[in-house]
Amino acid sequence: MSGFLEIRGLSARLAGTGQRLLRSVDISLPAGCVRGLVGESGAGKSMIGKAVLGVLPKAVEIIEGEILLDGQDLQKVSPAERRRLIGAKAALIPQDPLTALNPSRRIGPQITDRLVDILGWTKARATTRALEVLAEVSIPEPERIMRLYPHELSGGMRQRILIASAFAAEPKLIVADEPTTALDVTVQKQILKLISELQARHGTALLFVTHDLGVVSKVCDTLSVLYAGKVVEDTTVERFFAAPQHGYSSALLAATPRHTDPSSSLKPVPHEVLETVAAEIAASDAAWRPNGGARG
């Protein structure tokens, strides 16, 4: 079985200190499916998204593993070819709509630029397409909005625009990195619903980074639970909520307040569970050799 996105044995570390950030990560995402990436802050969720989109920070280096996008290994092509591939087949819905739009450029060009510069569309075709996707995300008066600057729009509007921009090129994969956390609670639900609808309608594969298990249950088909850069559980959403396999997953689930049980409150992950995961990771690190067979 081979997904549209295949991450195999991906390990990464900080160039300076050698600190491991990703530990032999395997992720498979078939076309049209949604996978959640969950884990606490610093687990490496965003790092995986950045690796897929080719925008890892300079300080982070990939030690081994492959990232296959539509069957092509991103590590094996030239940087220019990698950029073109990613630009054509994948897109990002960023976390913070207030900082993800360039303040000195009008909205229109920020949607059409990829279509024209990377995909080689004509300006007219790109503009038509931009108007189309803006209408699809329920932006009123798209012609007018395209001429505005980002600061003239609310956060919710800007996130809609970024979503429209992500879907404009009909990518086969979208990485959404906590796309609602920076928004007002009132608009979070709408935006989530919007992403979900567009994903289903366009048949886009979606890698959904979040730390909110409630969101996972609504949006995702499968999920990967990360701890310290390691996938500790790779499962379907049904199985995860019915019977999580890993101790850390159960603890994470227990730590999330259930909508069905209002009396339960937020509990931290128990200390013993964390110690167990840490021991597991230490053991797999000890057995791990760069480019060797042993993988935790």
Place this chain on the structure above:
Amino acid sequence: MMLLRQTVSRLVTTLITLFGVAVIVFVVIRVVPGNPIAMMLPPGASEADIERLKTLYGLDKSIFEQFIIWFSNVLHGDFGTSISTRQPVLSLVLDRLPATLELSIMALVMAVAIGGTLAVLGTRFRGRKTEAGIDVANGIGLSIPDFLWGLALILLFGVLWPVFQISGRVSPRLELPFTSQFYLFESLLRLRFDIMADLLSHMFMPALALALPLAAIISQLLKLSLKETVNLDYSVLARTKGYSETKVILSEALPNSILPTLTLVGVQFTFLIGGTVIIERLFSYEGLGNMAIDAVINRDLPLIQGIVILFAILFTFVNLAVDMTYAFLNPKLRHA
């Protein structure tokens, strides 16, 4: 409404500043030792001759009276008569202004071109040897003042490898068909590229000497700002769209980094104009600065006053231009 009030208050402050400059200059050049009359008369002139000339130029009155007379004349557009050349100060000064303006603007263009290129290159190759090299160059550019650059350039391009003209504004043998003093500008308009080449050959070294310290400042500030901006979310988003690093720097980061750099460059540009005084002298370039030094040597009080006031007006205009450019470039202010 807001804009109108700002403009009016700005105008008022400007006028007060200019008045203050006029007062200070007027008093200072009369208090420092040196007698303009003594410079004009042959040795051994009689007391009576000296008194007669003093009365002629109004130097027998008190400083306060002199100022009132001078100031009321200025309000009527009369800046007096130069003591050393016996020509109206205003026409002398306005005749030289274009030369200094052309030199300063050429220096600014060079500084922006050099500094901007280095900043973009340093950002493109950040963390590598290229950036380290640029940092060293910036350090050197910042620590050597313009007149020392002038001397170094004379040694390099005037003596060791004499490709540029060392002295003057234009070769005396050339027939100039110009109607204004904006030689460079007019040579471009009249498509007289032969004269333009000669002018540029003269202007190259003084302009570069003035430009280098400013280029270093621009390079350093802009690079600092660019390096921050290329890591912001919208730059990262542009990379995921498939844009190359160079494209991200030029079209995402640069427009946002110019703004914070601009204000400081404006202030530095006024320093650059101040630098023309020594640089013009060094290269015998016939501009305002060169004339200012002559005026000081000759104790030509009306001329000194005229030049200083003109420089002050020039600085005010530069600051105004910077503020307007800032407002124009900033989409947030543009729509406010």
